[in-house]
Amino acid sequence: MSGLGNLLQSLGSGGFDGDRGPGYQAKGSSARRLNGVCLLMVGAALLALLGADLQIYTVDPWQELSRIALGVLQPGWDDPPTLLQALAHTVAFALLAVALAVPLGLLLAMSFHWLPVRVLCAAVRSVHELFWGLIFMQLFGLSATTGLLAILVPFTGVFAKVFAEIFDQQSPEPAQTMPPSIGALKRYTYTLIPQSWPALLSYTRYRFECALRSSAILGFIGLPTLGFHLETAFKQGQYSEAGALLWVFLLMIATIRFWLRPLLLPVYLLAAVWLLPETVGFSNGGSLWRFVSVDIWPSALRQGDWGALLVWLQMMLGKQVWPGLVQTLLLTQIAVVLSGVVVLICYPFASRALAGPVMRWPGRFLLLVLRSTPEMVMAYVLLLLCGPSGLPVVLALGLHNGGLIAFLVANASDAEHRNPLNRPDDPKGLKRYAYVETPRRFPAMLAFLFYRWEVILRESAIMGILGVATLGFYIDSAFEEIRYDRAFLLIVVTALLNILVDSLSRRLRRLAHADADFGKPTRNTSINCR
């Protein structure tokens, strides 16, 4: 709403700035820049609407929807032990993976100035957990190792990058007062790590929540977590069971801070090791080597037949890479803008200043549901309703990411509630929304969206597993047909695309000055959306 207002204003103000004083120009230009970036994003999304496949295929989605809604309202589960076991597996994978990824990420973050480390981290984090799952599945089967590594590997890359960013934000002064010739380990353990401890902790907590979601959706490729039962229940039309699973999952995420106590962590970790599925799935070195050296390379390349390789590449590019790439990008662009719209619509209902101290709670609950439900699950449900087009993907990504960012925006607004910035004669209601809150939150919101862009891209690629024609669809089919060479090429393309979007988003953030505009408290929360 107000985003559109800003845009119109940016269009209108374009020609007039010359007449005003230099002071006005300097002031007006930062808003104009922000709006220009917005306009760019919205324009690209509108263009994407033309090319994306957003058809509704099902004849009567409303009947199915009402049955699902009924199931969510009347959850029921006949077999509590199975449910508990799935829950335990979900937590165990997430907990162990994060417990291993944090120290590894910390070590990598300490050597992040080294280019090979940065490249390695960018590479492992640009591939989605589910794709890692599919890869490790070929090596270790449906096993604990697969589940653990699928989360551990990409999360290590993410931790390394974000921890390094957190370290960069710390004051260099303490390090100057140290003896100059001590090693990096002492330097980090006595200055940078304690300096940034609260931020490291808060980000790890947020990432654990992400790991729970990842662990749950690993069930979609067959691991024994909540997602597995969820998919089965939905497939069989047992919506009350599906409802029960969803409620249990939401409850688990909403209560993390109550059950995940630092003192209990060793107990949980031991329990997690004990609870892992028994199939450990060791792969002997031979098959790993074969996978890396033979399976993932096209046979034409291995035989040195350049003509055939060219034909193979041409076929892949024309029939899979290009169409998959285009659909992925189109859906991503629409989803990013839709997320922004969802934020602008939703956050006022969860903020104290706009919804009031009591009435914000239903809004907060809605946002919690939106941010806690894995986007894959949301897309899966919507897919049952609308059929396999881009529409469910866009909706699911827009709702999930919009909910997540709206939650952060509402929190930032609440944090400033008792601030001297607020005046008793500030406008109320819609006017306050349009003139006070939204303009104040806008730069931070944009920064969140840009950070999320990369994630949305990864997610819309992975949604292909559900049957939508993004890159993931072709990757999933390649794995199914045991054509690892194709899968490898497609995954590499997806990863490169991700790295590209990441650097583009960084540039746009800088162009919009979105990072510079918010102060310290928001900067700390901004890490909790990556």
Place this chain on the structure above:
Amino acid sequence: MSESTVDSAILFQLTHQSLSYGGQKGNHPVLDDISLTIRRGEKVALLGPSGAGKSTLINLLYQQQPQCSALQPQGGGLVDLLSVYHNIFIGGLDRVGSLAALWNLLRPLPTQRDAIAELVKVLGLEEKLWQSVDRLSGGQRQRVAIGRALFRRQPVYLGDEPVSSLDPLQAQTLLEHLLLQHETAVISLHNRQLALDHFDRIVVLREGRLCCDCAVGELSSAQLDEFYQQESSPVAEPSAPSDDGWVIRTS
């Protein structure tokens, strides 16, 4: 370092040094054509109004002798989450191995604990030894920063307004202690009387320029005041040279 064996060896030397931060608002020089030589054993007070370039100069000097200098930057460089003990211990990190340093985070090493317990008596922080420094007042934090510099146990001390938040008595005692513990010292101050009483050489900076460099005997406090008072006329804002609140005005 090699010259340091020679008596009255030169420790720091700047010749026509200029430095400016390439900000957006023009290239305003922070340091402008500074030539300065400091020998072993000298106690130099660095005076001048806020923003004259004192901090920059001290950092520049530190870069010339990082190995044998204990630096105390204006903010103190404390690590909020760590206790007073650990914050002081950081100054001596080079004297213990990596594993011992890690262990010391969990359980204080006995020898270090004794040494630092002695040190905090001088600082008047005995009661606060195990408190994290984010709970301390500005003056207490500054004393922790002094503690870290002392625990570095170096012959040279470079302090950037190291006693600005302390009460006059404490400031005097700790300044004396710092000067006693270090063979050479360069300390920036706002308190002119302290400078005249405890140092043997005074350097005054104004707008990045060296406008006075002489032995204490050649200066009176009235002369020193002039360097500050001239400043208020060209600048539009009535910027007080002392934002520390308690500075003793000798005029």
